[in-house]
Each structure stands twice: as C-alpha cells, then as structure tokens.
Amino acid sequence: MRPRTEALSDALERLLPFLAFAAVVTAGWFWFVQPRLAIYLRARTDAAALEERVRTLQQASSRTRSIPPADLGRTQHEFEQRVSSEDRVADVAAAIAKAVLASAPADGLRAFVIDAGDRVAAPRGGGSEGGGDGVDPRMALFPYSVSYTPLRVSFESGFETAGDVLWRLRDLPTTVEVRAATLERGLPLMKTELVIHVLQRGDAVDVPAAAVPASAAAPGPTAPRLGASATDQRGAR
Secondary structure, eight states: OHHHHHHHHHHHHHHHHHHHHHHHHHHHIIIIIHHHHHHHHHHHHHHHHHHHHHHHHHHHHHHOOOOOOOOHHHHHHHHHHHSOSSOOHHHHHHHHHHHHHHHSOTTOOEEEEEEEOOOEEOOTTSOOTTTSOSOOGGGGGSSEEEEEEEEEEEEEEOHHHHHHHHHHGGGSSSOEEEEEEEEEOOSSOEEEEEEEEEEEEEEEOOOOGGGSOGGGSSOOTTOOOOSOOOOOOSOOO
C-alpha cells in the first residue's frame, strides 16, 4: 500500500500546478468574463431590435401619403348643411323620443321627460358671461351667428338603451352639442340624464381678425375664410 500512496502523492504534486491554473481560469470565467459577455450579448440583441424597429418606422413613414390641404369651400358648405337655419328643436326632441322608445325594452322605461329651455344667442367666441355655457368656440371660425336651445332629456332604463340613444344623436336634423351625460346606477333600472344644446345657424356675419391665428393672416391651405357667403336656406341634413 505504501508504494501506491507514494505514487499518488507524486502524481498530485505534478498535477497541482495544472489544477491551480484550472481553478484560477474557472473563477475568472464565472466572476469576470461571463457577466461582461452576458451584458455584451444583451446589448447586441437590444441594438438589433432597435435597428429593426427603425427600419419598420422608416418603411411606414415612406408609405404614408401626404395629407391634402383643407377644402374651405366644402367645409363651409357642410357647416351650412349640418347646422340648420330653422328652429329644429321640436324635430330633435321627436327624434330623441323615437330613439328612446325604440331602444327601451318592453316594460323597461320609466320617468321619460324631455324639457326644452329658452333659446340663447351665443356670443362670438363661444363663451358666455354666466360661466362658460356657450357653444363650441370653434363656431366663431364660421361667418355665421349661432344660437342654441338647451334640451334636457332624462329617463330610467337599461345601459343598452342609453348607449343606443347616444349613438343615434349623430342622425339628428341639426347639429347638437352634448353638454352633459349622467348615468346613475340603480335597481332594477339605471337613470340617464342628457343636457343637449340644439344649434341653429343665424345671419351671416364678418369673422373678426382676432378669431384667426396670426399665422393665417395670409390665405393658406388651413386658414379659415374671412368673407361671409350667402346663407343657405335649404333644410337640415
């Protein structure tokens, strides 16, 4: 046994430098090389992904068509068609009533009320002295005076009825503004209350220069027309 032990000891002594070198290399790999290699590979992957995203965005931008300039004549014509010059409050109320009655299920409608207020002449610019309850200030870009009649609609029904009624507001005989929409959950029915401004187009007026941005002083592709045109007396859409 003793010769074998001596032989094993001699072999270990000869292999000790190689084992020490292997241990140092292994420790260096796990402590220094591998973390830096992982960071490098991750950064390379991120860079490749960003380059691919840049190429995708460049291709998408090259396929995007330029937006054509605004057709001011068509815009004003659509305004004249959509904002009626006649009093359409009764027609709007009838259309909303028809929408509510058609959307509500049988025995699923309660406390249905439509109440119309007095007509208000909206000042140029869309504001109001009483607290900002006028029309949209963008109406001042068109060469017409605009008035509105507040219409309050309330009923108790299901959520589907409220959603369907709001969807049908796009088919009214004149343009309206939904100033408030309140949904109150209840059992078995939910209460819906809408405050709508029914717009009416008035006489042609001059658009003040203050309503137009300074950059639009000279006619451009997006500058609103300053001159008034003849009032279109045709009916609403």
